[in-house]
Amino acid sequence: MEFVSVFDIFKIGVGPSSSHTLGPWKAARSFVMRLEQSEARILEGHIEVSLYGSLSLTGKGHATDLAVIMGLANYDPETVETKKIPEFIQVINEQKKIQLPSGMFVHFDPEKDILFKDSFLDYHANGMIFTWTGNNGDVISDVYYSVGGGFIVREGDHGGISGVNKNYPFPIQTSSELLRYCEKTGFSISDIVFENEKTDRTREKYEEDLLRIWHTMLESMYTGCHTEGTLPGALAVKRRSAPLLQKLLPKQLTYSDPETWIEAIRIAPLDFQKIFKWVSTFAISVNEVNAAFGRVVTAPTNGSAGVIPAVLMYYLCFVNKNAGKNEIVRFLACASEIGSIFKKGSTLSAAMGGCQAEIGVSSAMAAAGLTELLGGSPERCIIAAEIAMEHHLGMTCDPIGGLVQIPCIERNSMGAIKAINAAEMAIDRDPTEVKVPLDDVVRTMWNTAKDMNSKYKETSEGGLATTVNIIDC
Template sequence: MEECISVFDMLKIGVGPSSSHTLGPWRAAERFLAELKEQNLLEQVTAVRVDLYGSLSLTGVGHATDLAVMLGLSGQDPEYIPVENISKIIDAIKKERQLHLANHLYIPFDSEKDIVFNKNFLPFHANGMTFTATTLTSNYSATYYSIGGGFVVKEERKGAQKKSAIKCAFPFPIQNAEELLKYCTTENKSISEIVYENEKSMRSESEIDSELMRIWHTMLECIYIGSHSEGILPGGLNVRRRAFDMHQNLIGLANYSNPQEWLESIRKTEVKFRQILKWVSCFALAVNEVNAALGRVVTAPTNGSAGVIPAVLMYYLVIENHQASEKEIKQFLMVAGEIGSIFKKGSTISAAMGGCQAEIGVSSAMAAAALCEVMGGTPAQVQMAAEIAMEHHLGLTCDPIGGLVQIPCIERNTMGAIKAINAAELAMETDAKNAKVPLDKVIDTMWQTAKDMNSKYKETSEGGLAVAVNVADC
């Protein structure tokens, strides 16, 4: 059976600031609890220890990895937990030095001693972690790897850094861009139509439609919250939110009371090039400022790159096509998800493995492809748009200052969004038959570049801006 990655695997709802360092460890903690229950050990647990390795250790504090682990072990769900409850739960654990394991029983827990940051790397993947539960009679341990985008695997699954999703039987199994294009040609379907047929093998049409719109409404709410929130981001870098001021300057005295009315208000604003550039930047900044503040976002394909796809989709809705409906929104998200899954299968979406080209680069390619299709591009042009966007992110390093998903991460989302729009326009004006670089070739090149990249530029905060800028001066 072929590997099948759903659009809902690529676009997950969760809490910031990082899909690989926050959402992944959170999900790993949930999996550990599930294993304890399967082994009938949960009731016998007297203590839990968590060892973080590699990038999870080096940048874990800045990415709230320790908080995510505690929340996961407490039985909280990142998709539904009220974000305002996060600090209360964490404060209670630290103050009382006990953990409400699986929201079921209390055990002693000292976060400073029971979460251990080990700087050495495990051989399988840069983001490794081991959970150990102590019972009256024995210890039970399990090691997991957060491989990007909230995906979590165990080492025994060979090749899991590229093949981490469930196995299933899509009518159109796709491992690379060439296969996708062949299906589009032989079936005379668009990319989104192929994706929809695959999704129907797992869910009803109503479930697909409602979940896609839930993803979009989460994105829209995130942009709305970020555009209306001011102040300083947490973490110690004293980064001032910029989306609020930019938004105020752009929107003027418009009246609205909810995200949908706000969207309609934006459509009435001036649409000169500078204003368009500022709006797209504002949308991207808003999302990633929410992400940096441990808000709810959609991995697209990761938390660190969560602003690109919503910003480009908003651009399409408020600038390009005022008549766009749910049909185009769902079409956009399905194309984006499929392109992201092809990158995941052929390369990586983990900055700890591939640098920021694996996050901002992939998200820009996803957004470019999606925009190209909803603007009327052929499947070949859609793939060309993705290729152009990634081609101009190749080699982008991941060097967050202080291990926080703030500098340069937030700004990079604005750049990725603008490049995506540019790539889509270039593809639309080009006969795809004249393309010199197939999408699969740029994905292969990205993976080779990732393997050649020095490890200090892969989300370790041991190189680049992370060492060039003194955190104390921020």
Template sequence: MSHEAISVFDMFKIGVGPSSSHTLGPWRAAQRFTSSLQRQNILQDVKSIEVLLYGSLAKTGVGHGTDVAVQLGLSGDDPVTFDVDNITAKIDDIKAMKKILLAGKHEIDFDPAEDIEFLFSESLPFHPNALTFLAKFHNDDTIAETYYSVGGGFVKKEGEDSTTTDEVVLPFPVNTADELLHWCMKTGLNVSDVVLENESSWRKEADTKAGVLNIWNTMTACIYRGCHTEGMLPGGLNVKRRGAGLNKKLMNGRSYTDYNSWLATIRQGGNDFKYILDWVSCFALAVNEENASFGRVVTAPTNGAAGVIPAVLQYYVAFCDGNSNEKIIQFLLTAAEVGSIFKKGATISAAMGGCQAEIGVSSAMAAAALTECMGGTQRQTLMAAEIAMEHHLGLTCDPIGGLVQIPCIERNTMGAIKAITACQLALQSTPDYAKVSLDGVIKTMWDTALDMNSKYKETADGGLAVNVPISLSEC
């Protein structure tokens, strides 16, 4: 059986909020389109470009910044390196000048109000998150390319053959949880060890470890920034940021100067249950408030669920024995593998599966990672992932106003706490007696996704999105 080779750096991508499927994916699609024009040596011949947004990208595109992402992608800016503080100025300039510099090289007339079209009532069959780029040339020829943002920043171009065998052949190919457990039992390796061996098919082990630590550094920078930024979130809901206020309250006047001294100060507060619970919530709030503000985040496995894994790992670092590079690497490698199994067996796209595909998957990833790092067996590690997802089944995606704010931000705090609880349950359990397997819950999640009404799949057509007045300032 062929397998899909997914790297840890596919599951954890550095990018810009607020949505991996509605922001990062369309941004990457726009980059791919301009790259395609350059490969064909026709970029300089382009006279105009029109962008068509379908389905979920149309219905919640403005709230998720899809139009912003497309413009930045067409301009040749990269989500990993572009200064997020310059996004507003760049978009305002394009709007005012009604021109865009394609791939940073070729200027054309471009009016976002006219040339980005939101097709609210149209959806393409392959995936709800579809967008088409139409380029017209000076000789009146045209070219069109359609892309699908399938969740977690992954993008597929229409017509691409996705059935071909992967170029990278992994020593331990994995499509399912049972296959992962097979390799663990056969070799005696932990999940993270299996992943590290597979990653060596792409790069040297030292490079993998350095890259994973860079992912963690990006996460901690996001947590710290979110814990020290006050104000209102953009988008019109007037949602007040709470991470900074909670951080200040928990610090209780204690001083610090940077992330490391802040972490040390957090530890000095002790291990009271309420204290730890508040900090886990604070970590998750901080990340997703940054995400909602077009900040730099890591898809984990998506932007909408970007706060769960950082919050749980920060908990492990601050209150357990996780403050070492090797433990952090172990945690993120394990989390990535569990996420990839969900992607292969179901989906990590809320537009396909509701929020169970985002918060549910991220909670399962974090639960498995924490369990392995806390000394759990391979079976307990997978059991923790199953427990976490089992209690997210059916979770809908119903963002008020199409913004990744209500209920998305608080859902990250709940996903983090559920992950820690799932870990503790698994560590105190005997997996041999478990009635539900991880593969079984993944199939159930996918069956649930297929049965779920489309209005609960990131369209803002149902749930809280239609029952809560968008003028509310507190969720």
């Protein structure tokens, strides 16, 4: 049974897409590491990259080509200085070569050597082939798939899952198994997650790593809310979170960093309408940063990166103003387990399942995490996840112009609001009256994904992407 860690579900990376940016970036780095272990280390050669399926159809708008360049140049998406990415790309475009970690230069002209193919590979809609040809005619070639949420699979390998062969105390494939463990032990969902994670990390390290994830989420909200202007790309979408923040937060409430910003928000005037606006602002801010190639946390994808931070921020700012590290860790842990159940039983890839796999899953994750913090039992957390996904089933992926902007940015706000509503409904629900188990919804989502026309699976060949005229946008 595969194990998906909370740190597989939440990954620090660069926007705008986990499957089209982070995945190809990681695949390119993985290929470079393979070259390092081969004769490419000592022989001059040339690299060519072919992109297939959805990666080819929406790859330009999703910056797949740039991600491949950054990956081949071996930059780390978690730590690279995002502002300098255009500069790094320009150098490679001009020099037409990359340097392997061992020092050997390999010829690579992004303009000619990244090929957008008009066909699909068999295994998954996001396929890539990396080929190195040595000056002596030798060839090293690998096929990779970006299978959603930044996960990659190399043909011939098992996949990018962190702990396939270890003995975790609570192996979980479905929500009914998870609930059985909770009932047997009296643990919450976040406790179960920690018991499994203990196999690889001390409590201290586990909390430290989760708080780093939260800090990155908070930074992306803060950056988004303090950046004005227009997003990159032909749609010329105006950033909205900064003006929204200015309307919501009185000028006299001053702050100097993300932490003091939270304190200011906590004491700002509030009514029901403002709570809606705040949640939307938080969600939109993350996805504006994502659309501008900024640093976000894949949660469980980049396109849906705003939902979970927005719901957690809602809890910290408006529900429990004394909440801190403990609540943040529990929320993320519980949410991640729901994401992992969807990954194992369905998909996190919009190229396989449309937007239900992105916004739908993130909303279900956030709903469960919030329910745990609201004092809901594990059963109620699962009910919340079910409600949130039930009302995203069938949602298509149809980004206009292939950019992760419309409908994606607003859709994060909708996913966050639905998550809050799902948690509130679950708290009041009598579990014995529930008719739809989460596992049935996971299966339904997967069946819907298989039935969905490929036009609606991150190809920009249907839906809003074809009915809305870009010139009008």
